Amino acid sequence: MLPGAPPDDEELGARIRALRLERGMSLRALATALGISPSALSQMERGKMRPSVTRLFQIVSILQVPLAAAFGEDVPAPAAAEPVEVKPDEVVLARSGDVPALSLGHGVEYRRLTPVPIPGVEIFESVYPPGSSSSQDAEYLRHSGHEMGSVLSGTLTLDIGFERYELGPGDSIRFPSTTPHRIRNTGDVPAVAVWVNLP
Known part of the structure; x- marks a missing residue:
């Protein structure tokens, strides 16, 4: 994938699956929490079905990660005691197309x-x-x-x-x-x- 290009359905699905696994949650448990069938969640994770905005927000909320995690950003585990440090004197630039x-x-x-x-x-x-x-x-x-x-x-x-x-x-x-x-x-x-x- 080119830098800044939108993630395709398979890549987004793989990120959802990776976040679920990092949080130690089974496919069936997450599907139950979402109120959908394990088959439907499996299709999302394999890139065969694209989640709606609502469904993606539900997923990240249940997994206790920010929406940025769906963009492939590294996120700390929910139990992490130390927040991510923002350096107020640091200049960070993202050009058009850098952020997918x-x-x-x-x-x-x-x-x-x-x-x-x-x-x-x-x-x-x-x-x-x-x-x-x-x-x-x-x-x-x-x-x-x-x-x-x-x-x-x-x-x-x-x-x-x-x-x-x-x-x-x-x-x-x-x-x-x-x-x-x-x-x-x-x-x-x-x-x-x-x-x-x-x-």
């Missing part, structure tokens, strides 16, 4: 906007093609932390709990990630947003 995007179900793409992972915060650009959704079968996602997003172009529909919000260019939102939520692009042009996850 993740292409998920429905064609949704996530690209990390920081040159290296930053402990405690994840900042991504997300692109939702027309008709795409963060989930399969209209399911909602719940996980720990808070989310903040700002739409740069297009329109996104967010269902948060029992409320629906339409966000256009320049609109932003913040909500607790523990509230069931899903994101959709019901428009006819791609929607681009900057998304911040605070675990």
Whole structure:
């Protein structure tokens, strides 16, 4: 794979499998926690099925790793006592194309906007093609932390709990990630947003 190229389905599946194995979790145990069949999870791990945004967030949440781990970033074990050190006086540069995007179900793409992972915060650009959704079968996602997003172009529909919000260019939102939520692009042009996850 070329540097900065999006990981293909097999590579993403292999990363999910490696993270599962590093955490000492069986295929059946993770599938049960996700509420899917072991066969469906096996297809994801073999690159035969691409996870939705919701499913990927569920996987990393259960495995207690940041979303950056799906990009192939090294992550400490959940029990690690020492946090990753960020050197405030160090300059880190990533050129366009250095950081790969993740292409998920429905064609949704996530690209990390920081040159290296930053402990405690994840900042991504997300692109939702027309008709795409963060989930399969209209399911909602719940996980720990808070989310903040700002739409740069297009329109996104967010269902948060029992409320629906339409966000256009320049609109932003913040909500607790523990509230069931899903994101959709019901428009006819791609929607681009900057998304911040605070675990």
